[in-house]
Amino acid sequence: MNSEKLWHFGSNLILLLVAIFMLAPLVVVVMVSFSSSPVFNLPAPEWSLRWYSALLHKDGLGAVLWLSVKVALVSTLAALVLGTLCAIAIAHGRFRGRDALLAFLVSPLMMPGLVIGVALLQVLREVGLRDVLGALIIGHIVITLPYITRTVHASLALFDMRLIEAARTLGLSPARAVLQVMVPSLAPAFLTSGLFAFLASMDNYPISIFLTDARNKTLPIEILRYLEESPDPTIAALSAGLILFAIIVLFLAERMVGMRRLAQF
Incomplete structure (x- = not known):
């Protein structure tokens, strides 16, 4: 075996080990969710759906799940609009500091969530916003906007803006030219960034914990409460449902766009 083949074998082996290391906890969670035991243990004494029934x-x-889905949907849609406009302005605008502005918009991904949560709590209190739903939507827009802006900005580098001008010369209005020419071309970027933004919103804990109250909680906060008060495999069943949801989302994205095109963004 020459050095090149040895290098490829070693690289593939390391990749396989890393994949196993990352996926093993998910497999354990799913297996525990089908156990009949009232505690977290493997191997299971026997397989059962009792924890899904208890769920x-x-x-x-139901109210917690609906709140999380509602916040994730609204914040993702708002971030798609705002992030796309910001990406277009940065990519094709004629002003100084565009790179600095892009770094600023992406900065929430690089900052600790607790810092952002405390800052948002103080700002929203100063402006007098006491509504939990409104505060959560604003907070989740802050954390989902970087996914949209960065992905759409990268895809705009591959899009020729002269196509919109050509569409306008053929009689389309500016709005229709954007909808019929730009949006289909950037659909993979919108779908990819939207999926990541939605999942990031559903999974967010460190920011949501500062913006909720005792009566309105998001799903990650409720899961933590279950762990503290009644830790049983019902939590594993709930986590398995979230894993299944992520798989379904990725499957639909692959069917609609294609995994290869998704990976480009």
Whole structure:
């Protein structure tokens, strides 16, 4: 075996080990969710769906899940509009400091979530916003906007703006030219960034914990409460449902766009 083949073998082996290391906890969670034992242990004494049945009768879980989905949907849609406009302005604008502005918009990804949460709490209190839903939407727009802006900005480098001008010369209005020419071309970027933004919103804890109250909680906060008060495999069943949801989202994205095109962004 020459050095090149040895290098490829070693690289593939390391990749396989890293994948196993990252996926093993998910496999354990799914296996625990089908255990009949009232505690987290493997191997399971026998397989059962009792924890999924208990999940359906969990008090308050429906309201918590609906709040998380509603916040994630609204914040993702708002971030798609704002992030796309910001990306277009940065990519094709004629002003100084565009790179600094892009770094500023992406900075929430590089800052600790607790810092952003405390800052948002103080700002929203100063402006007098006491509504939990509004505060959560604003906070989640802050954390989802970087995904949209960075991905769309990268895809705009591959888009020729002269196509919009050509569409306008053929009789389309500016709005219709953007909708019929730019949006289809950037659809993979919108879908990819939207998926990541939605999942990031659903999974966010460090910012949401500062913006919720005792009556309105998001799903990650409720899961932590379950762990503190009644730790049983119901939490594993809930986590398995979230894993399944992420798989379904990726499957739909692959069917609609293609995984190869998704990976480009």
